[in-house]
Amino acid sequence: MQNYLWLIPFFPLLGFVINGLLGRNFSEKAVGAIAAGAVLASFVTAVLTFTELLGLSPASRVLTQTLYQWLATGNFGVEVAFRLDTLSMTMVLAVTGVGFLIHVYSVGYMHGERGFSRFFSFLNLFMFAMLLLVMGNNFLLMFVGWEGVGLCSYLLIGFYYDRVFDETTGLTCAGAGTKAFIVNRIGDFGFLLGMFLIFATFGSLDFETVFSKAGASLTTPQVSTATFTAIALLLFIGATGKSAQLPLYVWLPDAMAGPTPVSALIHAATMVTAGVYMVARCSIIYLQAPIAMEVVAVVGLATAVFAATMAITATDIKKVLAYSTVSQLGYMFLACGVGAFTAGIFHLVTHAFFKALLFLGAGSVMHALSGETQITKMGGLRKYTPTTFWTFLMGGIAIAGIFPFSGFFSKDEILWKTFLHSPVLYVIALAAAGVTAFYMFRMIFMTFYGAPRMDAAVMHHLHESPKVMTLPLMILAGLSIVGGWIGIPHLNQFEHWLEPAMARFIPEGAALHAEAHEGSFGLEVGLMAVSVLVALAGIYFAYQMYLAKAGAADRVAARLSGIYNLLKRKYYVDEIYDALFVRPLLWLSENFFWKIFDVKIIDGTVNGSAKFFGGVASVLRRWQTGIVQNYAVTLVLGLIVILGYLLMR
Amino acid sequence: MPLVYYLLLSAILFGIGVAGVLLRRNAIVIFMSVELMLNAVNLTFVAFAAHLKNLEGQIFVFFVMVVAAAEVAVGLALIVAIFRVKATVFIDEINLMKW
Numbered sequence: 195m196q197n198y199l200w201l202i203p204f205f206p207l208l209g210f211v212i213n214g215l216l217g218r219n220f221s222e223k224a225v226g227a228i229a230a231g232a233v234l235a236s237f238v239t240a241v242l243t244f245t246e247l248l249g250l251s252p253a254s255r256v257l258t259q260t261l262y263q264w265l266a267t268g269n270f271g272v273e274v275a276f277r278l279d280t281l282s283m284t285m286v287l288a289v290t291g292v293g294f295l296i297h298v299y300s301v302g303y304m305h306g307e308r309g310f311s312r313f314f315s316f317l318n319l320f321m322f323a324m325l326l327l328v329m330g331n332n333f334l335l336m337f338v339g340w341e342g343v344g345l346c347s348y349l350l351i352g353f354y355y356d357r358v359f360d361e362t363t364g365l366t367c368a369g370a371g372t373k374a375f376i377v378n379r380i381g382d383f384g385f386l387l388g389m390f391l392i393f394a395t396f397g398s399l400d401f402e403t404v405f406s407k408a409g410a411s412l413t414t415p416q417v418s419t420a421t422f423t424a425i426a427l428l429l430f431i432g433a434t435g436k437s438a439q440l441p442l443y444v445w446l447p448d449a450m451a452g453p454t455p456v457s458a459l460i461h462a463a464t465m466v467t468a469g470v471y472m473v474a475r476c477s478i479i480y481l482q483a484p485i486a487m488e489v490v491a492v493v494g495l496a497t498a499v500f501a502a503t504m505a506i507t508a509t510d511i512k513k514v515l516a517y518s519t520v521s522q523l524g525y526m527f528l529a530c531g532v533g534a535f536t537a538g539i540f541h542l543v544t545h546a547f548f549k550a551l552l553f554l555g556a557g558s559v560m561h562a563l564s565g566e567t568q569i570t571k572m573g574g575l576r577k578y579t580p581t582t583f584w585t586f587l588m589g590g591i592a593i594a595g596i597f598p599f600s601g602f603f604s605k606d607e608i609l610w611k612t613f614l615h616s617p618v619l620y621v622i623a624l625a626a627a628g629v630t631a632f633y634m635f636r637m638i639f640m641t642f643y644g645a646p647r648m649d650a651a652v653m654h655h656l657h658e659s660p661k662v663m664t665l666p667l668m669i670l671a672g673l674s675i676v677g678g679w680i681g682i683p684h685l686n687q688f689e690h691w692l693e694p695a696m697a698r699f700i701p702e703g704a705a706l707h708a709e710a711h712e713g714s715f716g717l718e719v720g721l722m723a724v725s726v727l728v729a730l731a732g733i734y735f736a737y738q739m740y741l742a743k744a745g746a747a748d749r750v751a752a753r754l755s756g757i758y759n760l761l762k763r764k765y766y767v768d769e770i771y772d773a774l775f776v777r778p779l780l781w782l783s784e785n786f787f788w789k790i791f792d793v794k795i796i797d798g799t800v801n802g803s804a805k806f807f808g809g810v811a812s813v814l815r816r817w818q819t820g821i822v823q824n825y826a827v828t829l830v831l832g833l834i835v836i837l838g839y840l841l842m843r
Numbered sequence: 844m845p846l847v848y849y850l851l852l853s854a855i856l857f858g859i860g861v862a863g864v865l866l867r868r869n870a871i872v873i874f875m876s877v878e879l880m881l882n883a884v885n886l887t888f889v890a891f892a893a894h895l896k897n898l899e900g901q902i903f904v905f906f907v908m909v910v911a912a913a914e915v916a917v918g919l920a921l922i923v924a925i926f927r928v929k930a931t932v933f934i935d936e937i938n939l940m941k942w
Contacts, residue, residue: 820938823865830861 206321217311226301277331320346381435388428409699426486433469454557491531498524534611594631600678631732849890
């Protein structure tokens with residue numbers, strides 16, 4: 195099976211090529227079957243590989259396959275090689291599994307859309323790039339996938355390139371795609387610098403080589419902590435871009451301009467978690483950079499709180515989910531920052547289930563309501579779209595962290611590890627968990643309960659989505675419920691499975707500063723109860739404000755109008771970035787780079803040389819009188835000079 | 844007669860030809876001046892051939908005369924063609940080859 199690793203990313207690539215080149219001639223069914231079939235083939239291959247990995251002893255669960263030498267210059271060589279250890283296996287299963295369900299859903303959701311085959315070819319290209327990202331065996335190949343998913347994200351956000359996304363700011367869908375692309379570029383710059391520094395330090399970009407050398411540094415220090423910190427922070431800048439963390443999260447809410455399955459697949463379940471995967475992949479580097487770990491934890495927690503508060507006032511169903519995604523990604527980074535990499539990946543997986551479910555559910559709601567996204571214009575949908583309601587509710591409970599849904603186990607694992615690391619961070623993270631439950635149930639109550647608030651025309655068309663859409667919802671709902679059971683504390687199968695991928699580079703007898711103290715079992719159970727109570731309190735508040743007492747939400751908003759407006763306007767971050775970076779850059783570009791550097795210096799040089807020769811020629815061309823006799827005189831004079839010279843010699 | 848007389852005559856004829864080419868306006872006169880220059884050269888050839896007792900100079904003169912005949916045919920045709928278009932053969936009125 196080892197030699198078939200390349201098949202996993204190959205199938206979606208094949209699907210992309212077929213649908214991309216010939217798709218417009220095919221029927222929707224054929225396009226959908228090719229695209230979803232390609233992902234299914236990858237998933238089946240991945241499952242087969244998974245069973246093979248399970249058959250190996252935990253320490254030797256690494257499969258690699260080298261396709262060919264890509265670059266070889268001097269002492270720098272890069273191979274196109276795939277690596278499947280337990281970490282990338284987890285990612286591959288989540289990506290192809292959830293990806294397949296979303297492909298199936300998309301066949302129903304995108305029915306009748308212009309650019310149907312374009313959509314599916316991009317979606318397959320994305321799957322290819324994402325699998326390249328998680329399966330690459332060196333930093334450069336990972337970077338290729340990293341950029342590839344960024345490209346597909348851009349293409350799919352701008353899928354409705356002729357539509358306006360945000361009426362208030364005039365942001366077009368194409369503009370939203372550009373925004374995502376440019377913001378990601380800033381992060382990628384950090385990633386690139388990190389890669390350069392890794393090569394300068396370790397002399398290779400190959401995972402095995404780099405991490406072995408980094409691990410060896412634990413027992414016999416060869417690389418300074420400062421270098422480790424620099425590498426870790428630079429890579430983390432890349433992660434903040436791709437995974438939408440402070441301060442580069444601004445692109446994700448606007449990425450909702452894309453079709454909803456895209457939001458589910460790329461901007462919730464897979465691509466945005468690439469940063470978490472990268473940090474977990476480089477855990478051996480992060481473990482030796484305590485300052486960087488602290489930064490990761492604090493940035494993650496700050497993002498979790500910050501985004502959760504913005505989700506409270508958002509009224510666009512997809513934007514609530516977008517802020518929620520940013521917030522949950524913050525939790526994953528918090529886990530990585532406190533040294534609980536497996537908990538971070540665990541949350542990544544459960545989050546992929548329930549957030550994909552929530553996004554697809556939101557898509558189903560929009561489908562039922564003729565494309566309406568404002569939750570202020572919904573309400574009472576419980577009766578009309580029962581399947582969507584029940585599955586959405588499962589997702590909501592899972593993300594709120596109620597026992598025994600998947601979100602409970604993964605979030606609690608993070609909270610517990612955070613508590614062991616620092617009780618202060620724990621309290622803040624717990625508060626954010628309460629806010630999560632609050633905004634999630636605010637959305638559920640406003641969408642599915644109460645009196646219908648939509649127009650009569652929309653009301654008339656109300657219908658439950660077709661089977662092809664509800665079936666993936668039901669499967670994902672099932673996964674959202676049971677998905678967390680792989681990581682039940684103390685019989686944590688997931689940790690046993692994942693740990694060797696990280697621990698294999700830690701040499702025997704090496705001392706790690708992390709995991710200094712293990713808390714008692716009783717304390718852990720107590721804290722679990724606390725976090726469930728906090729989540730229930732959040733739900734209760736949402737119930738009181740949005741369902742039980744009519745107008746309660748408006749009264750609170752009026753009383754706290756200062757805070758309300760601050761949240762409503764998203765802390766003015768877009769405006770601040772606009773004033774601080776976008777406008778100065780535009781001004782500089784227009785008034786210096788364009789009007790001075792380009793026009794005066796570059797064009798000036800080119801036009802100046804032309805002017806110079808033109809000027810000289812305008813004098814010299816007088817020579818050409820057009821009178822033959824003048825030329826003859828010159829001839830004769832020349833002859834006389836030559837003769838004179840010959841005679842005088 | 845000494846060689847130098849022939850050469851002097853030849854030089855005088857050549858100088859008259861050059862002056863005619865440079866100074867006259869009428870294209871036909873200029874043309875005749877060119878012929879004068881050619882024949883001045885021919886005279887030099889013949890003079891040297893006689894002086895050195897060598898036939899090559901004489902033979903070369905035939906070549907020059909053939910070329911000159913061909914040149915006359917082409918040149919006169921050109922002048923006729925220009926005259927048809929511009930109704931003049933004064934070369935300061937047909938100076939088109941300029942900036």
